[in-house]
Amino acid sequence: MLDKLLVHQVRRRVEASGLPFIVELWNGELVGNAADAAVRVRLHEAASLKAMADPSLGSLARAYVEGDLDLIGNVRDILALGDRLCNAGDLKPKTGSDGWKWWRHTRTKDRRNIQYHYDVSNDFYGLWLDARRVYSCAYFKTPDMSLEAAQEAKLDHICRKLDLKPDEQFLDIGCGWGGLLLHAAERYGVHAVGITLSDDQHAHVSQQIEARGLTGRVEVRRMDYRDVPENGGYDKIASVGMFEHVGRANLAAYFVKINALLKPGGLVLNHGITTAEPEANGLGSGISEFIEDYVFPGGELVHASDVLRAAAGSGLECLDAENLRPHYGKTLWHWVTRLEQHADEARHLIGEQKYRIWRIYMAGSAYAFDHGWMELWQVLAGKAVDGNQPNYPFKRDFIYRGE
Structure with missing residues (x-):
């Protein structure tokens, strides 16, 4: 049930973004517009959905590094897409001591x-x-x-x-x-x-x-x-x-x-x-x-x-x-x-x-x-x-x- 909800959230986010990328689920299902996709995000398992349902640049990078998903395409396009998908252009810098000792x-x-x-x-x-x-x-x-x-x-x-x-x-x-x-x-x-x-x-x-x-x-x-x-x-x-x-x-x-x-x-x-x-x-x-x-x-x-x-x-x-x-x-x-x-x-x-x-x-x-x-x-x-x-x-x- 949770997987279906997360797939729905991912689909809504992809469609609402209007960005030229597609998400390929672990079962081969495609989410997004494949016609003009500059970037393909390939998810390897259901657990990977969490990174796409409510993404941040950090969470996407973690999922990529851990092999939970693949980012396929020109790396400049990948970064530009990630910026827009996560609204990172409006990101707030980290402030405060944050434990730096x-x-x-x-x-x-x-x-x-x-x-x-x-x-x-x-x-x-x-x-x-x-x-x-x-x-x-x-x-x-x-x-x-x-x-x-x-x-x-x-x-x-x-x-x-x-x-x-x-x-x-x-x-x-x-x-x-x-x-x-x-x-x-x-x-x-x-x-x-x-x-x-x-x-x-x-x-x-x-x-x-x-x-x-x-x-x-x-x-x-x-x-x-x-x-x-x-x-x-x-x-x-x-x-x-x-x-x-x-x-x-x-x-x-x-x-x-x-x-x-x-x-x-x-x-x-x-x-x-x-x-x-x-x-x-x-x-x-x-x-x-x-x-x-x-x-x-x-x-x-x-x-x-x-x-x-x-x-x-x-x-x-x-x-x-x-x-x-x-x-x-x-x-x-x-x-x-x-x-x-x-x-x-x-x-x-x-x-x-x-x-x-x-x-x-x-x-x-x-x-x-x-x-x-x-x-x-x-x-x-x-x-x-x-x-x-x-x-x-x-x-x-x-x-x-x-x-």
Whole structure:
């Protein structure tokens, strides 16, 4: 009886939506208009009806990842349909404390959470990232720029903002597979230290340092940012795609640590995803819960104003802020396309469920950036010298010279 009621609810929802998709029930029955269907939702059992009867983007993503249903069609069409079906364009961001506490980010938990996402398989990430394996927003100086060129442009964009100079001491917090770390050493002549909690990343970067003849100039450490020694100090620091793992409760302490690591006059660039709405701590429609359970356990988003406030509260002076939101949407669509092109290899390396997780989370994130649900901010800040301005040029022309 319940199944019949849920089928009726699904039928009413599909017909009322007027959207070009069909739902294929486990018994072969079709619900919807098959003539112009851009997307087919295939349900494998009666239990799958619940996700379609009263859908949210999070519940649909869960059902897809768990194999309760298949989403067949172009992934852009799938996301657009899901948005309209769930009225997600009107979604309310998650607000309030929602239980975010400092104990969510102990060293042990953070290490486990990082390894859950990043220690999947170096070969898997190599299938769809650029040759440098840069797993963060690229910088497209022209719309038709290749992903490889746009990622190199991003690395240069960061190095220029930091005004890197030969023989400076440079720290990369959350160095990933070493793209920025190696680029800064080879192109700008810095002495570089990168830290990561990922075993796979540490192994890859260690191999790259030796292969490129950078031993003695570049070092990678398996280390929590809270444990980086403060003796000596660094001229420049970058944190790219890492502070989303810090946690709202630890944000102030994060910037205090960075301040302590910087030499007087030094600069730091913090590059990361933020909410589009002040006071929000994530996306609604079940998206944040899905991300927490399947993608980035322990990840938390804050607004750009929170970043500026925490940095300033630590004693750093904020010098420059740039929102690269449209660049990240474009970056993610490149990654999704490449992942789908290597779907069989990806499934072989990490299995069907993880393939579905990465496909739906990256496509969903691309859609979210395209529609302004999230933003990507680069915030540049500096440490004063005897109360005077950090060592930063009077004008920003040098950042864009030659572009």
